[in-house]
Amino acid sequence: MSRTADVSVGTAAPREVTFKNTWSWDDHWTRGVPVDLEEGPSKVTFANASAWAPNIDRIELGRIIG
Numbered sequence: 506m507s508r509t510a511d512v513s514v515g516t517a518a519p520r521e522v523t524f525k526n527t528w529s530w531d532d533h534w535t536r537g538v539p540v541d542l543e544e545g546p547s548k549v550t551f552a553n554a555s556a557w558a559p560n561i562d563r564i565e566l567g568r569i570i571g
Contacts, residue, residue, distance in 0.1 A: 506526055507523055507524060507525050507526040508523075508524050508526075508553070508556070508557060508558060508559040509521055509522065509523050509524070509553060509556070509558070509559075510522055510524065510551045510552065510553050510558040510559060510561075511550075511551070511552050511553060511554075512538055512540065512549070512550070512551055513549070513550045513552075514540045514541065514542060514547055514548070514549050514550075515543070515547055515548055517541075519550070519552070520538075522536060522538050523536075524536050524559040539569065542566075549564070
């Protein structure tokens with residue numbers, strides 16, 4: 506079953522993101538989620554108040570150029 510998470514940075518409004526099902530209870534497809542980060546420390550939050558969120562094992566950051 507696909508799962509959703511509300512992703513927010515700092516005090517910005519959360520954005521609902523769906524992580525597609527891979528037919529495994531604990532494995533989901535990688536999903537790119539563009540966010541704006543300010544210079545300095547930023548708090549990135551993944552949550553789901555109404556259901557199970559996906560298991561997030563790793564977060565990778567990359568700069569988008571263009």
